[in-house]
Amino acid sequence: MKANCWYGKNDLRVEQVSDPEILNPRDAIIKITSTAICGSDLHLYDGFIPAMEKGDILGHEFMGEVVDVGHAVKNLKIGDRVVVPFPISCGACFFCRKHQYSLCENSNPNAVMAEKLWGHSPAGIFGYSHLVGGYAGGQAEYARVPFADVGPLKIANGFSDEQVLFLSDIFPTAYMAAEACDIQAGDTVAVWGCGPVGQLTIKSAYLLGAERVIAIDRVPERLRMAREQGGAHTLDYEEVDVYDALMNMTGGRGPDACIDAVGMEAHGHGIQYAYDHAKQAAMLETDRPIVLREAIMACRNGGTVSVPGVYGGFVDKFPIGSVMNRSLTIKTGQTHVHRYMQPLLEKVRNGEIDPSFIVTHQMRLEDAPAGYEMFKHKNDECIKVVLKP
Numbered sequence: 427m428k429a430n431c432w433y434g435k436n437d438l439r440v441e442q443v444s445d446p447e448i449l450n451p452r453d454a455i456i457k458i459t460s461t462a463i464c465g466s467d468l469h470l471y472d473g474f475i476p477a478m479e480k481g482d483i484l485g486h487e488f489m490g491e492v493v494d495v496g497h498a499v500k501n502l503k504i505g506d507r508v509v510v511p512f513p514i515s516c517g518a519c520f521f522c523r524k525h526q527y528s529l530c531e532n533s534n535p536n537a538v539m540a541e542k543l544w545g546h547s548p549a550g551i552f553g554y555s556h557l558v559g560g561y562a563g564g565q566a567e568y569a570r571v572p573f574a575d576v577g578p579l580k581i582a583n584g585f586s587d588e589q590v591l592f593l594s595d596i597f598p599t600a601y602m603a604a605e606a607c608d609i610q611a612g613d614t615v616a617v618w619g620c621g622p623v624g625q626l627t628i629k630s631a632y633l634l635g636a637e638r639v640i641a642i643d644r645v646p647e648r649l650r651m652a653r654e655q656g657g658a659h660t661l662d663y664e665e666v667d668v669y670d671a672l673m674n675m676t677g678g679r680g681p682d683a684c685i686d687a688v689g690m691e692a693h694g695h696g697i698q699y700a701y702d703h704a705k706q707a708a709m710l711e712t713d714r715p716i717v718l719r720e721a722i723m724a725c726r727n728g729g730t731v732s733v734p735g736v737y738g739g740f741v742d743k744f745p746i747g748s749v750m751n752r753s754l755t756i757k758t759g760q761t762h763v764h765r766y767m768q769p770l771l772e773k774v775r776n777g778e779i780d781p782s783f784i785v786t787h788q789m790r791l792e793d794a795p796a797g798y799e800m801f802k803h804k805n806d807e808c809i810k811v812v813l814k815p
């Protein structure tokens with residue numbers, strides 16, 4: 427089969443590789459019909475996630491048709507159309523029983539590696555380095571899905587792939603980030619980053635009852651989408667001081683909740699950005715926490731800072747004094763996707779949201795490397811790429 431393989435920083439190759447096979451009675455093999463490039467895939471492309479190996483197949487947002495099942499998979503049959511959640515979860519361990527699926531204890535065979543970096547290991551993830559299992563990803567013609575009796579969500583016909591594909595990751599990720607803010611009537615929620623997750627976070631915040639969402643970015647078409655599709659008020663951080671603008675818009679108190687939908691490769695300007703960029707480049711700091719610091723400083727006393735943005739390791743100048751003295755709550759985590767798939771599918775079904783509005787580009791799997799370049803540099807007003815194997 428063909429697959430999009432990682433060979434190093436800014437080096438991807440679509441190659442012929444061997445087809446996946448059932449290895450375990452709980453596996454299924456999926457013939458992929460649609461697979462997206464995620465913002466977090468760019469962290470792999472940019473070389474910021476350790477433990478990648480040449481030839482690793484990327485991709486963790488995918489859906490398709492079941493073409494083979496192990497004998498223990500009773501809920502799926504050949505021909506079923508499914509969306510696959512990005513964390514791999516057994517469904518029966520301590521964390522899975524608490525519905526904390528991204529913390530599954532049984533799906534990362536390389537847990538020892540993760541424990542060295544993070545103290546404990548999270549669940550395995552498709553196509554996201556050997557730190558989280560080294561599983562082949564879904565930017566391919568076929569994928570092997572472990573614990574297929576637990577993860578994949580069956581989709582009835584009547585939906586386009588683009589309407590349901592993002593149940594695999596970014597819609598639940600956005601929704602969990604907004605849900606973590608415990609939004610009350612009258613609340614103002616500020617969202618940093620108007621990429622795909624940011625756009626769906628804006629929508630989710632309104633679905634959960636926010637009075638007003640303020641979205642922050644610098645890319646004109648992303649700000650436009652946040653306004654026109656999301657109904658957000660927007661701030662261009664190249665034009666205004668974000669802290670001052672947020673205070674002006676909230677009577678000097680600050681937003682009730684602040685969401686960092688940017689993560690480890692934040693852009694910014696001034697001395698702080700230069701500091702983080704230099705330290706990250708010299709490998710003295712793994713992540714650039716510019717947005718995280720700004721979200722913390724802007725959040726109102728007693729408010730919530732929610733972090734769906736991906737961080738990999740360690741940051742400098744984390745304003746813990748601001749967090750402690752002002753009674754802030756920080757909520758973060760890899761998404762417990764399995765928990766959200768069915769309820770969010772219902773929201774798509776009943777017309778509350780149609781996540782397909784974020785798709786700007788459809789490309790062939792063969793063109794994945796070009797898709798990454800375009801998405802990374804935001805060329806051609808690219809916001810979300812869906813690949814068709």
Ligand SMILES: [Zn+2]
Nearest residue numbers: 464466487595
């Ligand atoms: Zn993703």
Ligand SMILES: [Zn+2]
Nearest residue numbers: 516519522530
């Ligand atoms: Zn588990």
